[in-house]
Amino acid sequence: MLEAALSAAPLLFPAFAVLGALLGTVMFRRARRQGRPALAPVLWAAALAGEVAVTLTPTAGGASGSVNCTVGAGSWEVALGRQGLLNLALYVPLAAFGVWAFRRPLSVPAGCVVLSAATELLQTVLGTGRACDAADFVDNSTGALLGAVLATGALALAGRGPSAVRRDGVRALTAAGGGLSAVAVAVWLFVPLYDETAARAPFSDAADVLGPARRLADGLFGPGSRLETTSTVADPALSRFALAEVVTDRGRFRFEERSGSLVSVEFADPGPVGASPLSEEQLLRAGGEFAAAWFPDLASGARPVLAPGPDADGSRVLSYRRPDADGAQQPGRLDVTVSASGRVRSATAARPR
Incomplete structure (x- = not known):
């Protein structure tokens, strides 16, 4: 949860600085080797570092929470509040800068969707103190789609539309299908789904x-x-x-x-x-x-x-x-x-x- 992630986590900003510097350097050198402008790749690296730092930096609350993920009707109320908007906003620049940097309007948001699902899984499995919530996944995915649409529209207006759209679509389907399948299997094996509105069978003894x-x-x-x-x-x-x-x-x-x-x-x-x-x-x-x-x-x-x-x-x-x-x-x-x-x-x- 992004709102919870912005609490007193002492390693959040150092983690962002370190990850941003490392990923930014890698993307800067990659762009230079390819003879391309480095601004968009570096901004995408900063957005990715922010997503990882904000969502996976351990909290200082002293408790990791139980390993489960919240689903059901009650969890969707979060998507319409301030926390939902923050989760949505987190993925808008990540997808927008990704489309700008890589010119892949389909596979970039697909990758963001997989990243969000994997992040929700890791938040609870790694005991970071964060809560896995299906509503967060919906918010993140919506933000990724919005960012991709905005970047694609801006590139089209600038006469820099993407090429090889068919190949990009195949990559998007492969990434989304394979990534989400892997996350679903991991959830099925390791993470109980918690539905606050569902009754559970009583313990027998x-x-x-x-x-x-x-x-x-x-x-x-x-x-x-x-x-x-x-x-x-x-x-x-x-x-x-x-x-x-x-x-x-x-x-x-x-x-x-x-x-x-x-x-x-x-x-x-x-x-x-x-x-x-x-x-x-x-x-x-x-x-x-x-x-x-x-x-x-x-x-x-x-x-x-x-x-x-x-x-x-x-x-x-x-x-x-x-x-x-x-x-x-x-x-x-x-x-x-x-x-x-x-x-x-x-x-x-x-x-x-």
């Missing part, structure tokens, strides 16, 4: 709880966290389903036994002592990273409200309420508490469905 508990513990607290106790509790204010409560040596959390959805988490580690306090904007971004990764059904399409935390230590609480199609707030709520240094302390999701 306690042994089925341990698998999700282990995966959630590793994602929330890092590999090696030790499960100390696991029990079943009921909390109608948060969910009408039975909850599994798990205590580890690094914190505790609850999740629905029926669906495996995370309901609440508390971190035992308070974070680094004496860390410099962050601005409210940075705290919003840090909490937003965590919310997008772990509670996409409540965070997607919702704008958090920032309020003082329960303790007088500079902490803040991000409260999410999602609007429905008429603008009214839907049932359900998400509260994420972030320390003054940007460390997520706890989160609670109410899903009284």
